[in-house]
Amino acid sequence: MTTTFLAMEPKTDSPAQVLQPVRAYKQSFKILAKRLLCANTFHITIEAPFIARKIEAGQFIIIRPYVTSERIPLSVCGWDRAMGTIQIIVSAVGRTSTEVNRMEVGDEFKDVVGPLGERSRLPEAAGTCVVIGGGYGTGAIIPTARDMKTIGNKVIGIVGARNRESLIMTEELKSVCDEVKITTNDGSEGKMGFVTDALKEVLSKESINHVLAVGPVPMMKAVSEMTRPSRIETFVSLNAIMVDGTGMCGACRVSVGNEIKFACFHGPDFDGHLVDFENLMKRQKMFVKEEKIAFDALLENPNCMSHGH
Amino acid sequence: MDTDKTILTSAARLRLPHQEMRLCPAEIRITNFNEVPMGYSDEQAHEEALRCLHCKDPLCVGLCPVGVNIPEFIKLIEIGDIAGAAEEIRKANFLPAACGRVCPQDKQCQSACKVGRNHPAVGIGNLERYAADYERAHRKTDTEKKLPATGRRVAIIGSGPAGLTAAHELIMKGHEVIVFEAAHRAGGVMVYGIPRFRLPLEIIDDDIRYLESLGVKFVYNMVIGKILTLDDLMLLEGFDAVMIGTGAGLPKILDIPGSNANGVYSANEYLTRIYLMDANQFPNFSTPVYSGKKVAVIGAGNTAMDVLRTAKRLGSDVTCYYRRSREEAPARTEELKHAEQEFINWRWLSNPVEFIVDDNNFVKQIRCEQMELSSPDESGRRSPVPTGKFFVEDCDTVVMSLGCSVNPIIPSTDAKVQTNKWGVIVVNADTCETSKPGVFAAGDAITGGSTVIQAMGQAKKAAAGIDAFLMEKERSAEKQTEREIR
Numbered sequence: 001m002t003t004t005f006l007a008m009e010p011k012t013d014s015p016a017q018v019l020q021p022v023r024a025y026k027q028s029f030k031i032l033a034k035r036l037l038c039a040n041t042f043h044i045t046i047e048a049p050f051i052a053r054k055i056e057a058g059q060f061i062i063i064r065p066y067v068t069s070e071r072i073p074l075s076v077c078g079w080d081r082a083m084g085t086i087q088i089i090v091s092a093v094g095r096t097s098t099e100v101n102r103m104e105v106g107d108e109f110k111d112v113v114g115p116l117g118e119r120s121r122l123p124e125a126a127g128t129c130v131v132i133g134g135g136y137g138t139g140a141i142i143p144t145a146r147d148m149k150t151i152g153n154k155v156i157g158i159v160g161a162r163n164r165e166s167l168i169m170t171e172e173l174k175s176v177c178d179e180v181k182i183t184t185n186d187g188s189e190g191k192m193g194f195v196t197d198a199l200k201e202v203l204s205k206e207s208i209n210h211v212l213a214v215g216p217v218p219m220m221k222a223v224s225e226m227t228r229p230s231r232i233e234t235f236v237s238l239n240a241i242m243v244d245g246t247g248m249c250g251a252c253r254v255s256v257g258n259e260i261k262f263a264c265f266h267g268p269d270f271d272g273h274l275v276d277f278e279n280l281m282k283r284q285k286m287f288v289k290e291e292k293i294a295f296d297a298l299l300e301n302p303n304c305m306s307h308g309h
Numbered sequence: 310m311d312t313d314k315t316i317l318t319s320a321a322r323l324r325l326p327h328q329e330m331r332l333c334p335a336e337i338r339i340t341n342f343n344e345v346p347m348g349y350s351d352e353q354a355h356e357e358a359l360r361c362l363h364c365k366d367p368l369c370v371g372l373c374p375v376g377v378n379i380p381e382f383i384k385l386i387e388i389g390d391i392a393g394a395a396e397e398i399r400k401a402n403f404l405p406a407a408c409g410r411v412c413p414q415d416k417q418c419q420s421a422c423k424v425g426r427n428h429p430a431v432g433i434g435n436l437e438r439y440a441a442d443y444e445r446a447h448r449k450t451d452t453e454k455k456l457p458a459t460g461r462r463v464a465i466i467g468s469g470p471a472g473l474t475a476a477h478e479l480i481m482k483g484h485e486v487i488v489f490e491a492a493h494r495a496g497g498v499m500v501y502g503i504p505r506f507r508l509p510l511e512i513i514d515d516d517i518r519y520l521e522s523l524g525v526k527f528v529y530n531m532v533i534g535k536i537l538t539l540d541d542l543m544l545l546e547g548f549d550a551v552m553i554g555t556g557a558g559l560p561k562i563l564d565i566p567g568s569n570a571n572g573v574y575s576a577n578e579y580l581t582r583i584y585l586m587d588a589n590q591f592p593n594f595s596t597p598v599y600s601g602k603k604v605a606v607i608g609a610g611n612t613a614m615d616v617l618r619t620a621k622r623l624g625s626d627v628t629c630y631y632r633r634s635r636e637e638a639p640a641r642t643e644e645l646k647h648a649e650q651e652f653i654n655w656r657w658l659s660n661p662v663e664f665i666v667d668d669n670n671f672v673k674q675i676r677c678e679q680m681e682l683s684s685p686d687e688s689g690r691r692s693p694v695p696t697g698k699f700f701v702e703d704c705d706t707v708v709m710s711l712g713c714s715v716n717p718i719i720p721s722t723d724a725k726v727q728t729n730k731w732g733v734i735v736v737n738a739d740t741c742e743t744s745k746p747g748v749f750a751a752g753d754a755i756t757g758g759s760t761v762i763q764a765m766g767q768a769k770k771a772a773a774g775i776d777a778f779l780m781e782k783e784r785s786a787e788k789q790t791e792r793e794i795r
Contacts, residue, residue, distance in 0.1 A: 027530070050537070054535065059535075070586070071596075113491065243578060243586065246532055246718060247559050248557055249577045249581045250575035253562060260568070265559065279569050282571060287599065
């Protein structure tokens with residue numbers, strides 16, 4: 001491991017106690033470290049001292065790598081308050097995430113905004129919690145798992161991936177969980193199957209009082225359906241399309257319990273039993289055509305992203 | 310100069326024709342984002358200035374939210390001292406180039422103009438713009454007018470009309486001013502909301518640079534409440550006072566079937582994609598906006614006009630749906646007129662009841678109920694009533710322009726900042742101080758949605774409140790020192 005994982009950082013009583021007044025507010029957003037986790041997916045450490053001081057498990061940031069880029073919301077998988085750094089996991093799926101992943105150590109993002117959204121809800125009474133991650137979500141659940149453990153819960157982690165090669169962050173997750181179950185679609189690592197298979201097994205053996213699932217929408221939906229009959233408190237982190245991320249534009253609206261909520265302000269975590277996942281999945285596809293055009297433009301002209309200042 | 314005209318009688322002034330500002334022809338302007346009104350020529354400005362009667366008791370000034378001395382600046386234009394006119398406006402208004410363009414003059418100063426009783430009112434807004442544009446081309450930094458440094462620090466949250474105005478007022482008083490902006494560029498609604506064809510970006514950027522030259526510092530990507538709380542600012546970062554100018558928040562979304570369909574935007578999202586993120590230059594800029602063949606815009610306020618005209622410039626066939634009639638449309642008369650020239654379709658008395666979607670959740674039609682107006686109630690207002698008749702029209706994009714609530718981030722992160730039941734921050738009417746001592750607020754944060762000029766008027770009040778608060782702090786600190794010395 002080349003980087004510190006904030007997941008292992010001891011939790012401070014109050015962020016205010018560690019804050020020291022700083023009179024210069026310029027943040028450079030420089031990439032301090034970058035490592036490949038699996039195909040097209042990088043773990044990136046960014047210098048962002050103000051965000052690092054305040055961020056809590058479950059909150060997110062928005063990155064605009066270049067002047068010409070989109071503002072994309074990203075989960076934060078760790079931070080180091082003393083070093084003033086935050087850590088993200090980025091899978092290149094579209095133009096802007098590709099731009100992020102093509103940047104190198106020493107490069108600076110044009111803009112990083114955060115921390116945004118509310119911190120993850122924690123169970124009120126100590127018991128056994130399950131955290132479930134798929135893809136980038138495996139990183140995103142680590143800070144919350146650490147918090148759960150700090151306040152006295154037993155924490156079971158469940159990780160799902162297509163195969164052994166696409167499993168990420170499992171060691172880091174293990175360091176903050178009492179046990180971690182791994183599932184792969186092809187059985188190349190852990191048990192063959194899906195995270196819901198592992199969850200089913202856990203539910204049959206233990207009494208669970210809180211579940212957090214972060215990852216692809218179909219996975220979060222399946223987890224919520226599985227915990228619904230037994231009414232286990234289940235939260236999911238919604239990766240809706242966003243623009244400003246400060247509650248101004250309404251792009252990220254989601255239907256929760258038949259009410260319109262804004263993922264950037266009310267979320268990103270919501271009660272999985274109340275979320276309209278179908279609508280979320282459809283809304284995520286709002287710009288599929290445009291995303292392809294933007295991505296093709298990047299492939300045709302790899303330098304187009306560095307326009308502007 | 311025509312000396313005869315400088316001694317014109319009122320009767321002669323009233324006979325002079327009103328000077329219309331030249332507009333870019335509608336067929337051309339809908340193909341670009343360039344400014345539509347092209348400004349007064351020097352001759353036009355002089356002719357229009359001559360129409361002012363210089364009333365002894367100028368009603369126009371009383372209706373200006375920032376109290377610009379209108380007859381005085383118009384007189385200066387009349388005698389050819391344009392720089393002097395601009396300076397006169399600036400005494401009261403920090404953003405004259407913006408206000409000359411976007412103020413609802415027909416509801417404020419010009420509505421009270423005595424000339425306007427039987428003739429077109431004096432073009433006060435046009436003249437303001439003329440003087441401000443002249444000044445922009447010739448401006449020098451007037452740091453010499455700044456009062457000596459007080460050593461007090463003020464944090465301003467948000468760089469929209471309220472924030473910029475307060476920043477200007479406070480830096481001139483000698484305070485240190487830092488503006489915290491959540492977005493990546495300054496200007497607030499003047500950048501992300503008001504279209505370039507109404508307010509070119511250069512004008513705002515110029516005002517920001519001017520503030521910077523006076524010593525105001527701007528910090529971007531700072532969502533106050535999250536990255537630093539109000540307490541952090543005041544207890545740790547050493548700010549003596551804070552002004553909240555955070556503006557609009559969660560947009561109002563119609564609670565009807567299909568509101569969450571793909572292709573359904575809030576006006577804020579639609580305009581932000583285009584004006585903050587440059588989606589009209591997609592794919593060179595990678596933020597997309599789907600502006601379809603047929604765009605339906607809901608609402609008839611100023612923002613709705615901005616959306617209608619923006620969508621038109623993206624090449625769409627655009628229709629406005631409003632549940633009342635044209636007479637009740639809240640938009641500024643000029644905006645409505647300009648939109649009407651730009652080949653927009655109008656569906657007055659049409660209340661959307663459903664957005665019909667295809668199998669992939671993309672909007673394909675809008676269903677409306679035909680409304681009619683009731684007889685006037687006691688207040689004289691006619692309200693729309695359903696008729697039971699419905700109609701359906703095709704559309705592949707919907708933009709809801711129904712207003713916003715106040716941005717909730719700061720009140721939600723500091724319980725001492727009280728809000729009313731609509732989330733509007735409650736302030737002292739005289740000082741604009743919130744329920745948290747040392748924290749002031751202005752703009753949409755305390756009104757729930759208003760105009761650039763209203764926000765500026767409140768910001769001036771808040772700045773005066775802050776200055777008084779800081780000076781009081783100074784005096785009590787001095788007394789304290791005196792006591793200690795004794």
